[in-house]
Amino acid sequence: MTLYFENARIIDPEAGTESIGNLILNAGVIAAIGAASPPKGAQVIDCGGKCLAPGIVDLGVKIGEPGERHRESFRSAGRAAAAGGVTTIIARPDTAPAIDTPEVLEFVTRRAAQSLVRIHHMAALTKGRQGREMVEIGFMLDAGALAFTDCDHVVSDTKVLGRALTYARGLGALVIGHPQDPGLSRGAAVTNGKFASLLGLPGVHPMAERLGLDRDIGMVEMTGVRYHSDQITCARSLPALARAKANGLDVTAGVSIHHLTLNELDVGDYRSFFKFTPPLRAEEDRVAVVEAVASGLIDIICSMHSPQDEESKRLPFEEAAAGAVALETFLPAAMRLYHAGAMDLPTLFRAMALNPAKRLGLPQGRMALGAPADLVLFDPDAPFMLDRWTLQSKSKNTPFDGQRMEGRVIATFVAGIQVFGPEGFADA
Template sequence: MTTTYINARLINPATRTDALGGLTVANGQITAIDGPQVGTIVDLDGACLAPGIVDIGVKICEPGERHKESYASAGAAAAAGGVTTIVTRPDTDPAIDTPEVLEFIAKRAEKDSPVKVHPMAALTKGRAGSEMVEIGFLQDAGAVAFTDCDHVITNTKVYQRALTYARSLGALVIGHVQEPTLSKGACATSGKFASLRGLPAVSPMAERMGLDRDIALVEMTGAKYHADQITTARAIPPLKRAKANGLDVTAGVSIHHLTLNELDVANYRTFFKIKPPLRCEDDRIAMIEALADGTIDIIHSMHTPQDEESKRLPFEEAASGAVALETLFPAALRVVNSGMIDLPTLWAALSLNPANRLGLAQGRLEVGAPADLVVFDPSAPFIMDRFKLKSKSKNTPFDGQRMEGRIIATLVEGELVHGTL
């Protein structure tokens, strides 16, 4: 079936353009841009048409905690949020550290999720930091990257060996750049706010120290490396130096660190407890500036479902994390509406750059690319109601907030998986 979408505002992250045009889809691929109108004609009446979001670092709680999130519920949430490809974390129970576990979750994802799923695997067995996994076998089973998530490997020799082996196989390693001893037990960023609230805090230097170590190891081994979350201004200079020195290093930032700051915690609101903790406003602005100049490459949702019981606890004891598959898009538009970046630049960080980093064909508007697309209205206002989210868990910090941006339709290989056209 051939469909031509006309009167669309095409958001092209590769060319950094935002212009009216048309696009034709056939057999799951983009077959023409501004070509002749063939097949079924769909008039988008000025709505935006962009590549679907590619979201790295999504936690889906299978196996082990299916009551928090399943592939079916996460897939529905992703489709509703304009996410057409989710790249899942291995911090499940048990961890995804063997080909057998990876194949189990891949089959479950293929069966239950309406969007594409690419799994990451652990870098060490059980994410314990002592023995590396069988990277080659896990690559063959479909792992697109390797990470121990927030379990930072403290044994530098083990980490160096894992990076060396990953380099020999061309595997991407994703690191969590926090110095683990300083960060242990912390739930806020050190400063006046944390002191007034009496919260255990960690200095922003813990991030700088973690990043410095990882960059040194990347320089030693030549590995492909991605820092999952850069959240402080202190981490920007070493990241810039690593890139200037030609190291194969990229970095991401979570949507929460891009749009919220430590003051949002207010009177111990646990939906704002995330890892790393929210930073000061100066750090948040520095993240946007780093995104605008290309120092930070990718925006992640860092979707982390938690049930009500684990969040309705004193702030120090509450679980960290927030759901974000459905809030990633409207929250990210806040940065555009602030005037600090434009829509094509935002979409490069949401779609093109993560696809490029993982070697995926998605994330672009060009002939031959998969027709994984999203149609949206960037100015449609709404009030966020967490109980309307499709995720099983409802722990969003944006509950009750005024937001803008409505997903009209999400297509995976040309097939409608959410909305109407």
């Protein structure tokens, strides 16, 4: 079916522009931009001046298959993504068992094929994410792995890490690191400081991130591997990142939407829905990281969607599981940055769609002729109160429960097909 969008506020992250115009989708791609009239037989969609942008490419989503399907399934994650304007999920390998063999990767690829949105997978860097023996990187690439990461299980043995990075470099594979010194961060629940002391919670100094990043950058310089840091959350890490880029290393960095919109004070009265890995930082760090995204020093914003059931969250803060669901809250949380004047919409979608797609070699994230017709139509100003029980994810662990948000998804399109809209989901 040919779709004709008229009166759309088109967000182009590649050109850095937004403008009122028309757009045609045909055969799963963007066929024309600025067409004066709809082609014969096209379905006309009046956008009413609302925003039309490339669908979000979310790098680093936890899905509970295999092993934790009660927390999140491919179906529930796909529906949450579609409702949140996420058209491409890059799933993490921290499953049970970990995605560390071609057989497991092929299994999850088959399971993900029926989702409403596109789902690609990363693979573990070491077997079982135990940091002892690297996976068969070549075989995993052949099976479809987009990148390799042990997630928050930091490989502490630098000899093992060096071998894995050298092998990945020879195959052109992207390695994603979690910059934390494992010794300093072990057992931490919050960031060190006066507030942590008042709460009586074990903390980790922000220098743990800086030390982890410095080590990883040194390993990148030694091996020449393509490297992405999953989360940079502290101001003191930014100079090291800037130097690595200035020295010509193939290094990029990301940050979660929670670390851009929340700070350490939000933990409040031991609210475990605000427990993350790494923990929420000081307001000064949050502001510095927001500025780094706006300047392009930090390349990617992700949700770090981490579903946890009630039993793992309704515990004393120190014992509670870390993480939050975020596929459906990603866009409205990002609108906080837009409404605060920290970033315009093209800059936000550069970090949420264009840059992750480019880093992974995917064609998505662009508002250009011939680009995949993966789009989100949304109203950035629409207010609502978030009720976690209305979320599509199986798990409901969101820090934004009961908060006033702005930014509603009106419709989501994948390959030119509407998968979510006012009438519901395409798989209903």
